[in-house]
Amino acid sequence: MSARGPGAQRSERARNAIMKATRGELAAEGYDRLSIDRIAAAAGVGKQTIYRWYSSKSALIAECILRGDVLPLGFVVPQTQDCRADIAQWIDEFATESRSPLSAALTRAGVAAAAEHPEVAARYADVTRATESALIARLDLGVAAGQISDAMSTATMTEMILGALLYRVLNRQEITEQYSEQLLEPFFITAVRVSRD
Amino acid sequence: MSARGPGAQRSERARNAIMKATRGELAAEGYDRLSIDRIAAAAGVGKQTIYRWYSSKSALIAECILRGDVLPLGFVVPQTQDCRADIAQWIDEFATESRSPLSAALTRAGVAAAAEHPEVAARYADVTRATESALIARLDLGVAAGQISDAMSTATMTEMILGALLYRVLNRQEITEQYSEQLLEPFFITAVRVSRD
Amino acid sequence: MSARGPGAQRSERARNAIMKATRGELAAEGYDRLSIDRIAAAAGVGKQTIYRWYSSKSALIAECILRGDVLPLGFVVPQTQDCRADIAQWIDEFATESRSPLSAALTRAGVAAAAEHPEVAARYADVTRATESALIARLDLGVAAGQISDAMSTATMTEMILGALLYRVLNRQEITEQYSEQLLEPFFITAVRVSRD
Amino acid sequence: MSARGPGAQRSERARNAIMKATRGELAAEGYDRLSIDRIAAAAGVGKQTIYRWYSSKSALIAECILRGDVLPLGFVVPQTQDCRADIAQWIDEFATESRSPLSAALTRAGVAAAAEHPEVAARYADVTRATESALIARLDLGVAAGQISDAMSTATMTEMILGALLYRVLNRQEITEQYSEQLLEPFFITAVRVSRD
DNA sequence: ACGTAACCGAGACGGTACGTCTTGTCTTGTT
DNA sequence: AACAAGACAAGACGTACCGTCTCGGTTACGT
Secondary structure (H helix, E strand, C coil), X not given: CCCCCCCCCCCHHHHHHHHHHHHHHHHHHXXXXXXHHHHHHHHCCCHHHHHHHCCXXXXXXXXXXXXXXXXXXXXXXXXXXXXXXXXXXXXXXXXHHHCCHHHHHHHHHHHHHHHHCHHHHHHHHHHHHHHHHHHHHHHXXXXXXXXXXXXXXXXXXXXXXXXXXXHHHHCCCCXXXXXXXXXXXXXXXXXXXXXXX | CCCCCCCCCCCHHHHHHHXXXXXXXXXXXXXXXXXXXXXXXXXXXXXXXXXXXXXXXXXXXXXXXXXXXXXCCCCCCCCCCCHHHHHHHHHHHHHHHHCCHHHHHHHHHHHHHHHHCHHHHHHHHHHHHHHHHHHHHHHHHHHHCCCECCCCCHHHHHHHHHHHHHHHHHCCCCCCHHHHHHXXXXXXXXXXXXXXX | CCCCCCCCCCCHHHHHHHHHHHHHHHHHHCCCCCCHHHHHHHHCCCHHXXXXXXXXXXXXXXXXXXXXXXXXXCCCCCCCCCHHHHHHHHHHHHHHHHCCHHHHHHHHHHHHHHHHCHHHHHHHHHHHHHHHHHHHHHHHHHHHCCCECCCCCHHHHHHHHHHHHHHHHHCCCCCCHHHHHXXXXXXXXXXXXXXXX | CCCCCCCCXXXXXXHHHHXXXXXXXHHHHCCCCCCHHHHHHHHCCCHHHHHHHCCCXXXXXXXXXXXXXXXXXXXXXXXXXXXXXXXXXXXXHXXXXXXXXXXXXXXXXXXXXHHHCHHHHHHHHHHHHHHHHHHHHHHHHHHHCCCECCCCCHHHHHHHHHHHHHHHHHCCCCCCHXXXXXXXXXXXXXXXXXXXX
């Protein structure tokens, strides 16, 4: 029946159960207060199975983040004609997700973990880098199209946008629609602005 | 004259020693891994003396933040004629402070604590609010003086600036001078920009 | 009259309240689990007032025992013509008292304290010695009257009787009337016995 | 073969080390003043390993008593022709053991624990019951052989003897040879006595 | 009559030990 | 071999008391 050779193969069932349980614990309890025993019990898994694959609590969270289970950054940046609308849509998706208490709790837990542990921060950076790159690429196109001023680096723009969004989540403030819109205001050369000048 | 009933008075020496030791632990170990036993020992204080006044580890960190011992936000925003230079100077001071590993570690620990615990977040907000208000006030003057576009809220500008700065600290990236300068670029109406339009 | 210098006199109210509260704690909680803090609170007294007069928990219990508040040994041994009836009556009084759960608990607590602390044992001995002496004296009269065999020491008889009674209290077994009567059986020369031989 | 599911089996090494360390603490410090932390350290065992198997300090002492580590009652009652000599020998063994300070301290600690905690008292009773039964059985043979008066219950005789012996240990008085001998005097029908009547 | 000294209730202090919880390792038996 | 279960050593957690010290305030002697 089994396609296995000698010795059991790594159980994908166990891996997924661990990830799911970790995500649940992270959301419910936060980063500290998270208990490996509880994760093992919830996943129906022996503790050693966790420690076999993850050397520590931080490594476990790191993997969780890397899989995209924690930070709500997995949205695709659209590529229409309208640069501002594309970025705005990505921000809206993030904002919408962040309004779910569970997702916000996960984000905070992930940030806390990254703040505390360099190894988690490294994984965290892998994920944010992907998102940053996508946003930067889209903004670069906007610069090329003359929709965005080239007076500042698009990388810095991205950090300002992501920074402001995370700042709101960490401070437990809602990311309203108006707020989202305002984030783009300073970067785009608008008709209104041009005409006013 | 005394405002309290009978019984020994609270020892200010103990309180200060606890705060100082807590700060040291935060910087050295981070928020989790922080040990009350070690703080008590370092402060030369009984554990109960800590627990008498702070109901939990989080409450202790919260007080530490409120006293301004953790986040490097205590700088005064200058009030010269040049709005951009004033804000830039505040950012430079923050950036300089953030280059100290100890200060960066403290900031990360504080953010992690705030991310995890609403009560810490509340204290954290008390402190950041003061800084935000000062920056907003200065920016508002800049708007009035026509140095800044009124197309977006100064509060949002402030959050974008602080968000970007914290984002760098959390990601363990240095806040370079160029980065600092770029943060102001999108908000100020410059001669170059005007002429280009 | 007073041999003391200036200053407030010892508060008899406080002393009594402490003794009463100690007795209550002993009966309710037993010897360990007894808390000076709780005694002070129950007595409406500062802790220092307890420590001023009693150097330790044991000294406090010792005083409590010495005042006759703990062991039910304060009964007078009657002196009628009938030695056996006199001793039997004393035993009955002890037995009756020992059936009160509170009194039995106090006795057990006192024995536990004496077993643990030589200083308590010394006070305990002061109290038991008085009782032993009274019983020995009455038994000696019985020996002189030919009612008791002189083949063994009356002191040992007394220890066997008290030992058996305490053994029952410690083991939480009731001291029944039959048991009390049997305790005297081996020591008295009875008509029945003489005639049978 | 195994009656248990998967998982590590209870470590007999740990159990024995705990018992040994508890006995040591009991003798050295007495029942109160006994510290679980110290026992764990002395036994080279985690505290949780103690609490996993013993719900409380009292339960730990109870087990210690049940294993015969505390009360010196493990001697066999001889069965020769001479009942008085048999009982006398058992008493002598107890008396000899009780002269060891360590053994006396253990006895006092055990009695104190039993006096304070019903659960300890129950285990204590399990142990004393075995000894009582053995003594009663031997005394019953003596009654059948006409060496002992049947005027009183042999159970009560046993309690008087054990009570007197414990009374001496608790009061920190030595059990001398004369004292031991006198304990048997009232129960046995001697030639002298018969002739006197 | 008044100051001085010992008392008092209250309660904060530096500590010890508690009993619980979590971590990461190790062992046993099952799949 | 990989797994679930779970015992283990280590040690941090927050709680309860300990015995000492300090705070204001209150007697009650001795001058």
